[in-house]
Amino acid sequence: MKLFTIAIDFDKTLVEDAPFPSYDYELKPNAEKVIRRLVNRGHKFVVNTARYGWYRIPAIIFCKKHKLPVTFHLFNKKEVADFYIDDRNIDCKKINWLTIYRKILIKEKECITSKNG
Secondary structure, three states, rough: OOOOOOEEEOEEEEEOOOOOOOOOOOOOOHHHHHHHHHHOOEEEEEEEEOHHHHHHHHHHHHHOOOOOOEOOOOOOOOOOOOEEEOOOOOOOOOOOOOHHHHHHHHHHHHHHHHHHH
C-alpha cells in the first residue's frame, strides 16, 4: 500500500472558524477520528497553514493539547504532499472529514490496483 503525505490547513479545515488570535478552537466534526485512523494505516499528516511566526503558536499548542498525530510545516512555502485538504479548494464549500476518509481509502485501492494491474 502506498503511504500518503496529506497536507491540511488549520483554520476552517482542521478546526471551526474562530476569532483570531484565539486558543479557543473546536475541531471539525470527525477530524480527529479520521486523522487517527489514517495515521494508524501509515499515512502522515502535515499542517500546512499560511500562519507565520508567532501567529502559528496557538495552532501548534492546540494540536499538542489534543495530542493530534500531525507535524507542522515550519517554513512559508507549500509542503510537498500527495493530497491537500483546505477549505479554499475548488468545490470545497464545507469540509466533511468522513468524505475525506472515504476518498483517501479509494485512492489507496487505486494505487494497489494500478500496481498489481
